[in-house]
Amino acid sequence: MEFKDRLKKLRKEKGFSQKELASLLHYSYTAIANYESGRNQPKINDLIRLANILDVSVDYLLGISDVNHYMMQNSILQQNVAKKAHEKNIKFTLMDSLIIYFLYNTLKTSTTETNIDSKRISQLMQDIEQDCGTQFMDRFVFFIKNMDFRNIVLTQMQKELNKTS
Numbered sequence: 001m002e003f004k005d006r007l008k009k010l011r012k013e014k015g016f017s018q019k020e021l022a023s024l025l026h027y028s029y030t031a032i033a034n035y036e037s038g039r040n041q042p043k044i045n046d047l048i049r050l051a052n053i054l055d056v057s058v059d060y061l062l063g064i065s066d067v068n069h070y071m072m073q074n075s076i077l078q079q080n081v082a083k084k085a086h087e088k089n090i091k092f093t094l095m096d097s098l099i100i101y102f103l104y105n106t107l108k109t110s111t112t113e114t115n116i117d118s119k120r121i122s123q124l125m126q127d128i129e130q131d132c133g134t135q136f137m138d139r140f141v142f143f144i145k146n147m148d149f150r151n152i153v154l155t156q157m158q159k160e161l162n163k164t165s
Contacts, residue, residue, distance in 0.1 A: 001063050004038040010054040010061070011036075024053055052076055065160060077104060106132050 019029035
């Protein structure tokens with residue numbers, strides 16, 4: 001599926017009008033109409049913002065991948081954390097991104113609170129860190145020991161990698 005078609009489909013799935021989506025990018029609604037008609041393509045920064053708003057990866061939005069779940073490779077959160085870590089000479093790795101993804105999404109789904117202050121977020125994080133560690137270890141052990149599941153994952157990874165080659 002091409003970018004223009006995927007954008008339109010995702011926009012509608014999320015319930016955005018062209019005008020609403022454009023306003024999130026600080027554009028006129030015609031910008032989205034032009035993207036969806038194929039007349040224009042977004043700048044890379046806007047593409048990243050679109051993927052974040054639509055909760056998908058840039059690869060999915062561009063049609064490079066058919067995996068539509070959002071894994072933070074291009075998220076603003078990950079970019080900001082990486083930048084702040086670099087400023088303090090802290091190496092930021094892919095594993096850090098995965099940990100942040102796991103913690104953030106667990107936090108996001110465990111509360112409906114808004115305007116969370118630093119004390120409250122620390123409390124919430126303490127509550128979920130233990131749970132996340134346990135869940136991760138359980139699933140990691142499951143992945144290692146369950147050959148059927150492992151083979152499913154490896155086969156799908158191979159297919160996905162071969163698509164992008």
